[in-house]
Amino acid sequence: MTAAAPNQRHNGSTTYPPSTAPGSAPSNPTVTKLLGSRGIASLTIDTGPLSGQTAKKNASATEPSPTISTQASARTKRGRWHTLEFRLYFLVFAVMVPLMVYVPVRLSTPSNPNYWSYTDHLKPGWIAGRLRDDSDFQYRSFRDYVPALVGIMGVYLVLSKLFTLLPSSTAKYTRIDGSSSSANSATVRPNRIAFLSVFTILFIFALHGFNSLKLLLILVTNYGLTKALGGMKVAPVVAFAFNIGALFAVHWNDGFEYSRISPALGFLEVFKGLLPRWQINFNITMLRLVSFAMDYHWAKCEADAGGQAGRAMGEVERQGTEPTYQQRTRLTQHLEEYSLSNYLLYALYPPLFIAGPIMTFNDFASQLRRPCRISTRTVVRYAVRFVVSLLTMELILHFVYVNAIKDAKAWVGATPLELSMIGFWNLIVVWLKLLIPWRFFRLWAMVDGVEAPENMVRCMANNYSTLGFWRSWHRSYNLWIVRYIYVPLGGSRNQIPSTLLVFTFVALWHDLSLKLLAWGWLITFFIVPEVVARRVVPYSVWGERWWFRHVAAVGGVGNVLMMMTGNLVGFAIGTDGMRYMIQQLLGSVEGVRFMVGACATLFVGVQVMFEYREEELRRGIDRKC
Template identity: 50%
Template sequence: MPDLTHKPQPRTLGLTDITVGIPSSLRNPKTVKEPRPTALWNTLEFKLYYVACVVVIPLMVWIPVSLSNPSHPNFQMFKSKLSEGWLFGRQIDNSDGQYRHFRNNLPILTYAMIAYTVIKFLRVHAFKVDPYSNIYLIPINLAFSIIMVLALHGTSILKILAILTINYLIARTCKGSKVGPVLTWIFNGGILFLNSTYQGYQFNTINPALAFLDKYQGIDPRWDIRFNITMLKLVSFNMDYYWSFQHVDNPEVDINKLSDKQRTTISHPQDLYSYMNYISYVLYVPLFIAGPIMTFNDFIWQHRRPKDITQVTVIRYIIRFLISWFTMELVLHFMYVVAIKDRKAWMGDSPAQISMIGFWNLIIVWLKLLLPWRFFRLWALLDSIDPPENMVRCMVNNYSPLGFWRSWHRSYNLWITRYIYIPLGGAKHVFLNTLLVFSFVALWHDLTFRLLAWGWLVSLFVIPELAVRYLLPASQYGKKAWYRHACAVGAVLNILLMMIANLVGFVIGTDGIKFFVARLFGTVEGLQFLVFACCCIFVAVQLMFEYREEEMRRGIYHRC
C-alpha cells in the first residue's frame, strides 16, 4: 500500500521572500474564508508595466550617477565632501555624519559582537543551569552591560544609573497606582528636555569638586543623544510593572508557546520586576546603542522561555545584512547625492534631476537606518534574543502613510501602540491620537521645528487615506473593476505627500523643500515631469498591490 500520510513539501524561495518575514503575519491559507483574486502577473496589463519598469528604473539610476560624474559642471561644488573609496577606483560620499559614525566603527562593533557571542556561548555550555530557561544569564548580561557603558560613556555611567534608579523608584513606589504612569511620563519627558538643553550635563556644574570626573567621558561622550532609545525602555518597564497589578492569570494560556503579542502583554510575577532585571534590560548590550526596541515583558519572557532561533535563520539574516551593506556601498560610491544636497549643488539641474537627488537621498536615509538596526538585531539573534524587526519592507514598496509607519520603525511603532495610542483610546479618536503620536515621535527624535513640522505633515497627510477608506471601503467596493485603479490614483498622491514630509523631516528641511516644489510646480518643464512621474508611480503602485496579493495567497498578512 502506498503511504498516504501527508508530507510537507520543503519550502522554496519566492517573490514574497524579498520582504522580511514576521511570524505573527503568517496564517494558514486554508483557514482564510475569502479566496484571493487570480494572479495578474501574466496579464497584458502587467506586461506593459514590466516594459515601463525596464525603461524607467535604469533612468532613475543613471541620472544620479551622471550628476556625480567629475565632468558635471557642479562637481567642484561638492568635491571636497568626498573621501577615498575602495570600489572600482571611485571616491565615496561618506559625508552623512550619522552613517559615517556607524560605517567607520563597524569593524570594532563586529569584533565586539564576536567576542560577546563567544564568551556567552562558553558560559552557557559550560554552566547550563536550566535547560528550559535563560534567567540565570541575567547577571552576566548585567556585567557585560556595565563594562560596555563604562567603555562608551566613561564616568557618565553615574548619570545614567542615577536617572535609571529614580525611574525605578517611581515604579516601585507607586506600584498599581494611576499616579505611577503620570509621574513616569513627566519624569522621562523632563529628562529628554534637560538632556537636550544641557547636552548631557557636566560634573563640574553639579559640584566643582567633581570636575575631575569630566576627564573620563569614554569613547562616546554624548551619552545624552543615545538616551532617547533608553527612555523608551524606562517607560516600558514602569508601564509593564503598573499593568502587572491588573493582570489575571489565564489557565488556558500555555507559557511555553507564547505568541509575539502574548510575550508583550502577559505580565510576570512581581519578583521578576527587580532592579537587576530592570538594569539588565535597559542596558542590554546588543540593543543599547540603537535598538530595535523590546518591551520589558518580552525581554524577560525570552529569558524565561527562550525562542527557538535556528542556525539557518541566523545565517540567512547575516546574508541579508551583507547584501544590504554592499548595496549601500555601491550607492555611496556611484551617487554623491548627500554631498550634492549638503552643498545645494543643483543649480542648472532639470526637475527630473532634482527629483532624483531627493529620491536617492531618501533611499540613503532608509539604508543608513536599516543597516544599524539589522546589525544590532543580528547581534541579539546570536545571543538567542529575537527583538522585533524594523523596516519590514523596502522604502519604495510603500504607498500608505499608515502602512509605511508600521513597516519603517516597526519596533517603535509597536511601542507607540502599546504605551501611547491604545491608552489614549486608539481608533476612537483616530485623528487626534495620530496628531499626538506623530508630535511625540518628532519631539522624541529631536526638539527641532523641522521634525515637528514633519510630524504635523504626516498627521495631515493621513487624513485623505482615512477619508477614502471610510467613503470607499474595500468590503463594499473591493470587487469592482475600477476599485484597484482608483486606489492606485490615491496611492500616487500618498507617495508624493510622504516624500515631501520625509524630505522636510530628514533631508532638506522646510527651506529646501520650497526650492524643490518651486521647480516642480513653477515651470512648464516641472509640470511635464510631474505628470510623467505620477504615471510611473501609478505603475509602481499596481505592482505593490499585486505583490501584497501574492503575499496573501501564500498566507502572509502584513498590515503595511
C-alpha cells in the same frame, strides 16, 4: 486619497488588495528554484517568529498569522503577472528604473557643472577607484565603528559561551540550536544572569565612562517612582512626565558635564568612554524606561483588582508551547519579575542598547525566563541580508553622491527629473542608514538567542499607504507607540487627535527642532485623506467593481507624493529645500510636464505594489503594510 486603506480590514471585510487562496497562482519553476517556495514574496523580509512557531500557534503582533480572506479565498484568483496590462507595466519598469539609476550616477561625475561644489564631502573609496560620499555624519559614525562593533560582538559571544562551561546550579536562557525539538525542551545556558550582569557593567562603562553614573541615576530614580506609584491612576502620567523631562533635560544641558554641576566633580571627566555624548543613546533607553513603568503599572493594577499578575502567562507556559510575541508582550509577568536586576538588564542589554530594536519589558523578561529557539539557518539567512544591505549602501555611496549634493545645495540649474532623483535617492540613503545599524544589532541579539522585532519590513520605495508605511518603518518603535500611547489615548475611536499627538511626540522624541515638528504635523495631515477614504469608499462595498483597483492606485500616487514630501522635510532637505524643489517642479511648463509623467510612472509602480502584496497573500503572508 486612496479608495481604501490597502491591506487593512474594514468591517470584517478586506480592503485592497484582496487576498486569494494560497497556491492559486501558477508557480514559475525558475523563480521557485531561486527564491524558494514563497517565490518573489520572499524578497520582503520575514518578520514572523524566529523560533519556528507554527502559524496557528503564533498570532503575533510582530507577524500576524497568515490570513486568508473568507470572501477572496472562495474565488481562486490567478495572479496578474502574465496579463497584457502587467507586461506593459514591466516595459515601463524596464525603461524607468535604469533611468532612475543613470540620472544620479551622472550627477555624481565631473561632467556635472555643480560637481566641484560638493567634492569636499567626498573621501577616497575602495570600489573601482571611485570617491565615496562621506557627508552623512550619522551613518559615518556607525560605518567607522563597524570593525569595533564586530569585535565586541565576537568577544561577547565567546565569553557567553565560556560562562556556560562554568559550574552552576541554575539553567537559564538558550543558545542557537538548529534542531526541531519542542518548545519546552530548549537548550539551556547556565550562568546567563551572571554573564549578562558582568558584561553589561563593562560594556556600559566602556561606552560612556563615568557618564554612565548619570545614566544609572536616571534609571534608579525611574525604578523608584515606578515601584512607589505602580497601580495608581497617576502612575502613567508620572512615568511619561519624568522620562520626557529627563530626555529634554539631558539634551538641553548637553549631557550635564560634571564640571558644570560642580568643579569638585571635574575629575570624573577623565574618562568619558568610546561614546562621550551619552545623551544621544538615551532616546532609545528612555523608551525602555517607560515600557518598564507601564508594564509594571498594568501588572500591579491586575493584582490589585483581585487577579494574579502573571497567571495567564504561567498557563501558556504550562501548556508546553512557546509563548507568541503577542503573548510575551501583552500578558503580565509575576510581580517579582519586575525586579531591579531584571530592569537594569533590560534597559542596558548590550546587543540592543545603542540603537534597538525596542523590546517591551514583558517580552524581555519572558525570554530571560523562558528562552525562544532560533535556528542557525534563520540567523545565517538574516546575516546574509545584513551583508547585502551593507554592500548596497557601499555601492550607493561610491556611485550616487546625492547626500553630498543635498548638504552642499549643489542643485542649481538641475532639471525637474534631476531634482526629483536627488530627493528620491536621499530617501533611499536615509532608509539604508537606519536599516543597516538596526539589522546589525538585531542580528547580534539573534545570535545571542533573543528575538527582537524587525524594524524595517519593506523597502522605502515599496509603500503606497501612509498607514502601512508607518507600520513597516521603525516597526519596533511603531509597536511601542501603539501599545503605550496610541491605544491608551483611545486608538481608532479618536484616530485623528491620537495620531496628531503621536507624531508630535515622535518628532520631539527625535529632536527638539522646528524641522521635525513640521514633519510630524505634515505626516498627520497626510494621513487624513487615507483615513477618510477608507470610510467613504470601502473595499467591502466597491471592491468588486472593475475601476476600484485603478482608483486606489491613483490614491496611492497621492500618498507616495505626500510621504516623500513629509520625509524630505523631516530627514533630508528641510522646509527651505522642499520649497525650492516644489517651485522648480510646479513653477514651469517643463516641471508640470515632468510631474504628469512622474505621476503616470508612480501609477504603474503602485499597481505593481498591489500585485506584489496579492502574491504574498497567495503565499499565505499578510504583513499588514
